[in-house]
Amino acid sequence: MASSVKNAVGAVVESKECYLSAYAVKGVPTSDHLKFRTVSLPVAADSIPDGHVAVELRLVSVDPYVRTRMTGRKDGLYFPPFELSEVITAFGIGRVISSRNDKYAEGDIVMNPLFPVAEYCVVPLDFLKKVDTGSSSIALPEYLSCFGVPGFTAWLGIEVLGDPKPGSNVFISAAAGGVGMYAGQLAKLKGCRVIGSTGSDEKVKLIKEEFGYDDGFNYNKETDFDAALSKYFPDGIDLYFDNVGGKMLEAVLNHINPHARISLCGMISQYNTVWTDRDGVRNLLNMVGKEVRMEGFLVGSYLHRFNDFVNDMENYLKQGKIKSKHKIYHGIESFVESLGSLFSSSNTGKVIVKV
Amino acid sequence: MASSVKNAVGAVVESKECYLSAYAVKGVPTSDHLKFRTVSLPVAADSIPDGHVAVELRLVSVDPYVRTRMTGRKDGLYFPPFELSEVITAFGIGRVISSRNDKYAEGDIVMNPLFPVAEYCVVPLDFLKKVDTGSSSIALPEYLSCFGVPGFTAWLGIEVLGDPKPGSNVFISAAAGGVGMYAGQLAKLKGCRVIGSTGSDEKVKLIKEEFGYDDGFNYNKETDFDAALSKYFPDGIDLYFDNVGGKMLEAVLNHINPHARISLCGMISQYNTVWTDRDGVRNLLNMVGKEVRMEGFLVGSYLHRFNDFVNDMENYLKQGKIKSKHKIYHGIESFVESLGSLFSSSNTGKVIVKV
Numbered sequence: 001m002a003s004s005v006k007n008a009v010g011a012v013v014e015s016k017e018c019y020l021s022a023y024a025v026k027g028v029p030t031s032d033h034l035k036f037r038t039v040s041l042p043v044a045a046d047s048i049p050d051g052h053v054a055v056e057l058r059l060v061s062v063d064p065y066v067r068t069r070m071t072g073r074k075d076g077l078y079f080p081p082f083e084l085s086e087v088i089t090a091f092g093i094g095r096v097i098s099s100r101n102d103k104y105a106e107g108d109i110v111m112n113p114l115f116p117v118a119e120y121c122v123v124p125l126d127f128l129k130k131v132d133t134g135s136s137s138i139a140l141p142e143y144l145s146c147f148g149v150p151g152f153t154a155w156l157g158i159e160v161l162g163d164p165k166p167g168s169n170v171f172i173s174a175a176a177g178g179v180g181m182y183a184g185q186l187a188k189l190k191g192c193r194v195i196g197s198t199g200s201d202e203k204v205k206l207i208k209e210e211f212g213y214d215d216g217f218n219y220n221k222e223t224d225f226d227a228a229l230s231k232y233f234p235d236g237i238d239l240y241f242d243n244v245g246g247k248m249l250e251a252v253l254n255h256i257n258p259h260a261r262i263s264l265c266g267m268i269s270q271y272n273t274v275w276t277d278r279d280g281v282r283n284l285l286n287m288v289g290k291e292v293r294m295e296g297f298l299v300g301s302y303l304h305r306f307n308d309f310v311n312d313m314e315n316y317l318k319q320g321k322i323k324s325k326h327k328i329y330h331g332i333e334s335f336v337e338s339l340g341s342l343f344s345s346s347n348t349g350k351v352i353v354k355v
Numbered sequence: 356m357a358s359s360v361k362n363a364v365g366a367v368v369e370s371k372e373c374y375l376s377a378y379a380v381k382g383v384p385t386s387d388h389l390k391f392r393t394v395s396l397p398v399a400a401d402s403i404p405d406g407h408v409a410v411e412l413r414l415v416s417v418d419p420y421v422r423t424r425m426t427g428r429k430d431g432l433y434f435p436p437f438e439l440s441e442v443i444t445a446f447g448i449g450r451v452i453s454s455r456n457d458k459y460a461e462g463d464i465v466m467n468p469l470f471p472v473a474e475y476c477v478v479p480l481d482f483l484k485k486v487d488t489g490s491s492s493i494a495l496p497e498y499l500s501c502f503g504v505p506g507f508t509a510w511l512g513i514e515v516l517g518d519p520k521p522g523s524n525v526f527i528s529a530a531a532g533g534v535g536m537y538a539g540q541l542a543k544l545k546g547c548r549v550i551g552s553t554g555s556d557e558k559v560k561l562i563k564e565e566f567g568y569d570d571g572f573n574y575n576k577e578t579d580f581d582a583a584l585s586k587y588f589p590d591g592i593d594l595y596f597d598n599v600g601g602k603m604l605e606a607v608l609n610h611i612n613p614h615a616r617i618s619l620c621g622m623i624s625q626y627n628t629v630w631t632d633r634d635g636v637r638n639l640l641n642m643v644g645k646e647v648r649m650e651g652f653l654v655g656s657y658l659h660r661f662n663d664f665v666n667d668m669e670n671y672l673k674q675g676k677i678k679s680k681h682k683i684y685h686g687i688e689s690f691v692e693s694l695g696s697l698f699s700s701s702n703t704g705k706v707i708v709k710v
Contacts, residue, residue, distance in 0.1 A: 280605075282635040296647050
């Protein structure tokens with residue numbers, strides 16, 4: 001991180017920022033696609049636009065959906081694709097170093113779903129939200145995980161779309177990931193039987209011992225998903241929280257119960273190929289015979305439920321019923337490696353870059 | 356049809372019935388898979404079991420789902436597969452010729468979703484329903500279409516699952532078929548813009564002129580579905596009533612609007628192949644980005660809504676707002692040809708066998 005900056009008139013900081021240098025159509029994005037440049041950024045209050053703040057970034061959330069914006073194509077994206085040479089944006093937390101708005105002052109800690117992946121930035125207030133660090137014992141990374149997008153996503157997929165009942169058979173893919181770890185714990189709190197799939201034996205151990213899953217399997221080892229689901233779901237699947245799509249989704253549809261729900265959160269197994277090369281799901285007909293409801297969702301459409309979510313989560317957290325795990329990468333330039341790691345089974349919990 | 360039978364003590368009728376002689380794993384079922392045999396059936400009241408009726412079949416509904424029961428496999432079926440040499444069952448209407456229950460008398464007209472495909476039968480009362488032909492001007496075939504499974508299916512997919520709004524862009528595949536013709540008309544009555552796909556220019560003309568569709572296309576001619584949907588849905592699709600699945604469903608997902616609904620009624624394009632050979636849908640990821648809800652349904656789960664449906668439908672019918680079309684085949688042995696015809700683009704409206 002660059003050294004601390006006095007908010008003096010005329011202050012300028014050197015800021016390293018990450019930009020798209022080439023479209024990543026296929027495969028895992030690397031330093032061939034994401035490069036860094038250093039810009040001189042005027043950050044003094046009198047040199048930033050009205051209604052803006054200058055922010056020193058602290059934490060950057062590394063989320064799979066960001067990868068879908070790097071293809072230059074508009075196929076099934078949450079946000080428009082990044083343009084070449086455009087700075088990458090991500091959910092983040094930072095400290096205000098100067099402000100041209102009365103609501104924000106130097107020293108405020110702020111969140112923003114669209115912070116530039118950079119050491120410093122000057123941003124408008126549109127999506128900014130103050131983090132009340134004073135009255136809370138919540139550690140800063142929790143704001144990007146438990147109370148952030150992963151926690152809210154998990155809560156929506158389970159509580160709002162999933163309609164779980166005590167005893168329901170629930171399956172979570174990417175079960176040890178930023179979203180999966182909360183989804184599994186929330187389903188357990190509803191009295192469900194919860195099984196997870198994840199990418200290593202170590203992580204299978206973790207979801208059982210740390211996150212309370214009833215069982216789990218390593219999809220890199222039990223590669224016949226159909227056989228694995230037969231084994232772990234002798235009574236079929238009532239709710240599938242899908243983080244991966246593709247072959248796993250297809251296998252699930254062969255074990256799905258009548259009136260089951262499938263919450264589509266994302267499909268990480270499919271992000272590194274163009275859509276025409278993606279795994280086709282051939283058994284959607286099962287959705288008719290079993291009257292399955294499958295629904296995609298984005299957190300942005302459920303902001304009216306955010307307070308319900310925070311209340312639920314705080315309640316659980318106070319009772320020690322929700323645990324988190326973070327994988328921290330260090331330095332803004334680790335963003336490239338940390339993003340790639342999302343596709344490699346190598347992480348556990350929420351991936352965060354400490355700037 | 357066999358000649359009328361006196362319900363005399365000891366009466367026996369010769370009845371031709373259709374049975375499965377070989378599993379139809381792939382392709383359109385033919386007389387290689389469906390054969391007929393004549394059985395001698397005691398139909399006198401004193402020779403049938405208590406709580407049963409003997410019925411002379413009049414009309415047999417020919418529905419695509421019946422084909423999915425002929426594979427010997429249990430993949431995504433509505434009902435268990437037919438066993439070899441088992442008599443095929445189908446929705447039908449017949450006349451009671453003798454009864455061992457006080458509620459039914461000779462001459463009653465009855466419906467049953469599980470009538471044997473036969474000239475005569477002896478059945479329990481479980482699924483039997485009396486048709487009140489006295490107080491109604493409704494023609495008998497309408498009970499198998501408008502007020503039967505196709506009408507109810509269309510109503511559920513549009514009104515209950517589809518959530519159409521005035522101005523919504525609605526797409527119906529198999530638009531001139533038994534279900535499609537009602538789905539399109541119901542969506543029009545909700546003030547939607549409705550486009551249909553069907554298998555011939557003649558049927559495109561029909562859905563526009565007879566059923567009030569705003570437009571339609573012949574999928575055998577406009578074979579690039581993606582291009583066709585671009586042309587007919589410049590503002591995207593808000594509701595898709597899917598009767599076909601496969602490539603058309605995939606194309607729809609490339610034109611789907613945020614928060615769209617997809618009602619999965621059946622997938623006729625996929626019934627003649629084993630599931631591993633079916634067309635995979637590769638762009639389900641679009642369901643996440645567009646927050647699409649896709650839901651399969653069976654009429655049997657919505658019987659609590661049947662009266663609402665009948666009220667709606669009767670109301671529309673009295674105002675002349677719903678039209679029907681039937682394709683009638685003659686003689687029980689035409690069941691094989693009529694079933695095959697469902698997969699050939701050759702029919703319009705509800706296919707019925709007049710026994």
